[in-house]
Amino acid sequence: MFPLPKQTNGANQFFFWIIMGLLGLWLFSGLTAFKLSTTALLTMHYIMEISSIILGFIIFFITWYGTNHNVGMQACAISLVALSTSIFEIGHVLAYPGMPGVTAETLEHLWITYSLVARLIWGFGLLYTMTLPATNGTFAYYPNKTLLYSTLLVVAALMANVSFNNTLSPSLYIDRYDHPLAVLGRVLGLVADAAALIILRRYHPNHVSRNFLQMALVFSFLADLSYLFSNQTPFVLNVSSHLCKVLSYYYLLRAIFVVVIQKPYEEIMKFKDEMEELAANNAKLYQESEQQRNLIEDTLAKIGTIISSQLNLKDTLDAIADMVADMMRARQSCIALLTKDHSVLQVAATYGINTPPAVIPLQSSLAGQVLESKTALYIDDLTLHPELFRPQLIFSNIRSMICAPLVNDREVIGVIEAYSSDKAAFTERDALFLKALGAYAGAAIASAMLYEETKLRLDEEKFLYQIAQSAASTIDTDTIMAQCTTHTVNALNADMGIGFLLGSNGRILSAKATVGIDCTITDVELAAYPKLAELTSTFKPAATTIDAFPLLSQSCDKNTIKHLLILPLSVDHRLLGVIILGWRGFVAPDRLERLPFAALMAQQIALGLEKANLYNQVKAMALADGLTGLANRRNFDLFLKAELRRSFTLKRPLSLIMFDLDKFKHYNDTYGHLTGDKLLAQIGEILRHNVRSIDLPARYGGEEFSIILPECTNAEALAIAEKLRQIVEETHFPDNLGAFTARITASLGVATYDPAITSGGVPDMEDLIAWADKALYQAKQQGRNRVFNAPLVQ
Numbered sequence: 001m002f003p004l005p006k007q008t009n010g011a012n013q014f015f016f017w018i019i020m021g022l023l024g025l026w027l028f029s030g031l032t033a034f035k036l037s038t039t040a041l042l043t044m045h046y047i048m049e050i051s052s053i054i055l056g057f058i059i060f061f062i063t064w065y066g067t068n069h070n071v072g073m074q075a076c077a078i079s080l081v082a083l084s085t086s087i088f089e090i091g092h093v094l095a096y097p098g099m100p101g102v103t104a105e106t107l108e109h110l111w112i113t114y115s116l117v118a119r120l121i122w123g124f125g126l127l128y129t130m131t132l133p134a135t136n137g138t139f140a141y142y143p144n145k146t147l148l149y150s151t152l153l154v155v156a157a158l159m160a161n162v163s164f165n166n167t168l169s170p171s172l173y174i175d176r177y178d179h180p181l182a183v184l185g186r187v188l189g190l191v192a193d194a195a196a197l198i199i200l201r202r203y204h205p206n207h208v209s210r211n212f213l214q215m216a217l218v219f220s221f222l223a224d225l226s227y228l229f230s231n232q233t234p235f236v237l238n239v240s241s242h243l244c245k246v247l248s249y250y251y252l253l254r255a256i257f258v259v260v261i262q263k264p265y266e267e268i269m270k271f272k273d274e275m276e277e278l279a280a281n282n283a284k285l286y287q288e289s290e291q292q293r294n295l296i297e298d299t300l301a302k303i304g305t306i307i308s309s310q311l312n313l314k315d316t317l318d319a320i321a322d323m324v325a326d327m328m329r330a331r332q333s334c335i336a337l338l339t340k341d342h343s344v345l346q347v348a349a350t351y352g353i354n355t356p357p358a359v360i361p362l363q364s365s366l367a368g369q370v371l372e373s374k375t376a377l378y379i380d381d382l383t384l385h386p387e388l389f390r391p392q393l394i395f396s397n398i399r400s401m402i403c404a405p406l407v408n409d410r411e412v413i414g415v416i417e418a419y420s421s422d423k424a425a426f427t428e429r430d431a432l433f434l435k436a437l438g439a440y441a442g443a444a445i446a447s448a449m450l451y452e453e454t455k456l457r458l459d460e461e462k463f464l465y466q467i468a469q470s471a472a473s474t475i476d477t478d479t480i481m482a483q484c485t486t487h488t489v490n491a492l493n494a495d496m497g498i499g500f501l502l503g504s505n506g507r508i509l510s511a512k513a514t515v516g517i518d519c520t521i522t523d524v525e526l527a528a529y530p531k532l533a534e535l536t537s538t539f540k541p542a543a544t545t546i547d548a549f550p551l552l553s554q555s556c557d558k559n560t561i562k563h564l565l566i567l568p569l570s571v572d573h574r575l576l577g578v579i580i581l582g583w584r585g586f587v588a589p590d591r592l593e594r595l596p597f598a599a600l601m602a603q604q605i606a607l608g609l610e611k612a613n614l615y616n617q618v619k620a621m622a623l624a625d626g627l628t629g630l631a632n633r634r635n636f637d638l639f640l641k642a643e644l645r646r647s648f649t650l651k652r653p654l655s656l657i658m659f660d661l662d663k664f665k666h667y668n669d670t671y672g673h674l675t676g677d678k679l680l681a682q683i684g685e686i687l688r689h690n691v692r693s694i695d696l697p698a699r700y701g702g703e704e705f706s707i708i709l710p711e712c713t714n715a716e717a718l719a720i721a722e723k724l725r726q727i728v729e730e731t732h733f734p735d736n737l738g739a740f741t742a743r744i745t746a747s748l749g750v751a752t753y754d755p756a757i758t759s760g761g762v763p764d765m766e767d768l769i770a771w772a773d774k775a776l777y778q779a780k781q782q783g784r785n786r787v788f789n790a791p792l793v794q
Contacts, residue, residue, distance in 0.1 A: 048242035049093045055249035056086030059256050064148070074132040075259045080151045081125030082252065087155050088118035091163075113162050116185040119224060123192030126217065130199040186228040193221040208263060209255035216255060219248035313448040317349035320416065320441045325351045327437070328402060328430055330418035334391065335406070336360045336367060337414035337445070345371075345415060353391050360415070365389035366403045367415040374412060376404035376435040380424040391419070402426040404434040408446035416441060460597050463491035467601055471608020477501060480612060482513040484605045485579055488567065489515045491601065492594065494581040496561065501577040501609075502526075509578065516582075519556040532566065536578050539570040541598040549580055560584050567598055569606040576609045625699040627677055628684025636698035636706060640765050643710050644753065648762040653754040655717035657707040658772040659687070659724065662745045662784040664703040671736040678734045679744065686727055691720065706772075714752035714789065721748040721787045729785060745785035749775025752790075 063079030092114035197217040204210060226241030317335050325333040332352035336345035336359075345360040345367055362368040364387050370377050379385060380400050390398045398419045406414040416438055420426070470483035478501075485499035496516030500509035503523075511521040526533050531548040544564050546553055552561050561582035569577040579602070623635035631639065640656070647654040661667075661683070668676040680703065687697035691707055700706040707724075709717050725746055732740040751772035753763055775790035782788065 045242065046093065048246050049089060051246050052242075052249045053086045053089050053093070055246070055253050056082040056089070059083075059249070059253050060086070062260050063256055072133075072259075074129050075256060076147070077129040077132060078126070078252065078256065080148070081122060081129065082249070084125065084151060084155045085118045085122045088114045088121065088159065091159060092118060110163060112179070112182060114159075116182055117158065117162060119189045119227070120185055120192075122220065123189040123196070123224065126220070127192040127196040127199070130196045130204070183228070186224055189224040190221060190228065193217055193224060197221065209258045212251045212255035212258065216248045216251035219244045219251065223248060313445070313452045314349075316444055316448040318351075320444070321349045321351040324416055324418050324434070324437065324441075328418040328420075328426065328434065330402075330420050330425070331396070332391065332393070332398070332419040334360075334417045334419075335414065335441075335445075336417070337406070338371075338412070348414070350391075354394055355392065357391055361389055366401060367417065370403045370405050370415050371412055374405055374407075376402065376431040376438070378402035378426040378431050380426075396421045399423050400425045402430060402434060404431070404438040406442035406445060407439050408442040413442055413446060460491065460600075463487050464600060464604060467604045467608075471604060471611070475612040477609055477612050478512045480605070480608050481577065481579075484601075484608070485513040486515050488579055488598075488601055488605075489581060492565065492581055492598065494565070495584045496582045498580045499577065500524075500579070502575050506575075512577075517552075517556050521551070521555070524551060532578075535566045536568040536575060539568050539573055539575070541568070541595045541602060542566050543595070546582075552582065565598065567602040567605075569602055569609060571606050571610045576606055576613070579605070625684075628681055628699050630684045630687065630705070631696055631698035633698070633700060636696070636700065636708070637765065639696050639698075640708050640768070643708060644762055644765060644768070647710070647753060648755050651755045652711055653713045653752060653756070654768075655709040655712040655714060655750060655752040656768050656772045657709065657717060657721050657724075658700070658749040658751075658769070658776040659705040659707065659721075660747050660776055660780070661703040661728075662747055662780075664744070667742065667744055671734070671742060675734050675736050675742075679742075682731070682733060683728070686731065687724070690724060690727060706769075712752075713754070714750065717750045717752055718787060718789055721750050724748065725785065725787055747776060747779035747784050748787045749773060749777070749779055750787060750789050751775060 059082040060079045063075055092111050095110035095114060197214065200207070200210065200213055200217065204213075207213065223241045223244035226244060321333045321335050324335075325331065330352075333350065334347060334353065334356065335349040337348045338344075339346055344362065347356050347358060347360065350356040360367050362371065366377055366379060366388055378401065379388070382388065382390060382399055382401065390401060399421050400423055401417060401419045403415055403417045405412045406416055416434065418426070418434070466487050467484050470487065471480055474480060481499040481501060485497045488494070489497035494516070497514070498511055498517070498521055499513035501512050502508070503510060507525055507527060508523050509526055510523045514521055526536070529549055529551075531544070535542045535544060535548060542565070544566060546561050546564060548564055548566065561584055563583045565581040567579040567581065568575060569579065623632060623638075624630065625632045643654055646652075661679075664676070664679075667679065680699075683705065684697070684699070687705060687707065691697055692709070692712075694710055695712075696708040698706050698708070707720075709720065712720075725748055728744065728746045731743075733742040733744055734740055735742045749772045751768055753768055771790040775788040779786045779788035
């Protein structure tokens, strides 16, 4: 019914909870049992009852006679509930014991009955109003006066029945406060209040007065609860119940005030600002129009000049649609352009149509006849031509229409239509005028389309340059994918994009970049998505739907992607990766038809990735041993020198293990050099998988290996060396028969540099190697297949 409500301020919330706390104390600690004088009780009773009545009438009057006459069914029903309740409250006050003329013989039962009926009308009335739709609007089917008079008539009949004959079933003759019907009525009121509160919270979360209505229902509930548990005589004032009832009326009044007074005032002020701005714009347009000539030829010439100056295609189309509706005295207009294959008219701009069609068919439409005849046509009464296509309007029907071709350089590029809800709204003169305007508009649209095409090509060149720059500026493939994925998303106006790199095994796609999605995309196996695998195998960009990659809809609930564009990144029919672009809503055809441009971007990105891969491979070959895959001697020297400097600076230990195979020459002589190479490769695997991630195993030369251990004490290094020795001793190695029966052992020497317990500067790299080599020699001398520890390097 209303926009999102403003939250109550801190003072209101504080006041609310203070009142709630006091009421809790009054209800459950017995404060209501305090006895006051009859005069004081009656005075307080009258004040609170009259306050409730006044508030109820105020609610009614500001709803029915306030500034907003479109308050809707819910607000109107609330006001009638307040009016009906207030009328019975008046009867309750007039029949209350202690009033002049009120005796036990005359109106003994009426004060309780009136009060009970008022509370039931209040509770069930508010419950009913919470079930009404919370939408603005007038009473189209319930005239205001009829509804009011009907309500008053029902209230009067009910009041007369209660007052005179009590013939309702069950009988409403209630002469005491603890009468079963009185208790039942209070319980029903409590149930109605609770149900209304639940409905409000569940089905009206965005009600503009939700907070105030909640507080009104809460206080109504407390009032009925107080009445239910009160054991006092009819002449003792129940302070908490009447106070809650007043507060309930008060917050209901505030809710109605927001709907009827505050909200319309805000809308009026907003409309005033919009009207002032519109008036200023209209004044400017009027000054411009005054300068135009009255002759129709000059008017058309100047219109063509104004439209042609609108180089932006969308602005041009919108301006033409608005102008046609104005000149044809029509409420709606539409511009549709022929597609490239001339198979359908695609709607490009509309005026006054809330839900415009996507296309206009060539068959069974006035536009199709216009394209065939290349002249303007109009129909006076569409009811005589039900087969003709026309837009579907919500609040009115199209009775007549006119259509003219959009022509550029003697070629029809589309049509322009105007619609009216009146019969015979267009004349032959309008047809001639619209046909002339179609020639000007066609030229302007063609000019804007050419401008858009030129601008598009310039943008493509810009994005291709950015992609080339990103691919050339780094050799890190992850960085290339991250930057180029962003460029492709921007270039094709996509809502999201994901950049994948294909793993070395050719099966796993690793997500390296995401744009426009807030969920995590993990590595995926290409074979798990057959349609995606099929599209990437063509090595060409392809448009598809979300079905090709359902992981997006399964893992990313907020990203309701509907259309995808798959960009395989390949070189020489070898897949390197893939970029997936997505659109959430309707995708304009020009986006998915730009496949040649997408192919150019994919080619540029693939070349950049290929160059980075080749560079990284060459770099790895320069720093790695080709047989074992471990670091080579050059890489070992660079790493050890850097770690020695870091160890000295941070005062952290650094250890070095020299590793040599025992009697490797005998192994080579026995099984051959090719088998010996296999053993060395297997030793490389052992070292790679049994050291820490920060350690660097290297092939030092021949059958000798070395391991650099940063942040490693001497004791830790000895433990790692002993573990490696045991693994080598227990491992079976290849023999010359293709089996794994051969055995070999290794000797290891350990040296440690600890700047925390040694003095001097950074030791020479050769010194540390020499100490470890000496330890290795000692291990060999002591019988091989052992670990020997060198003294701390000074």
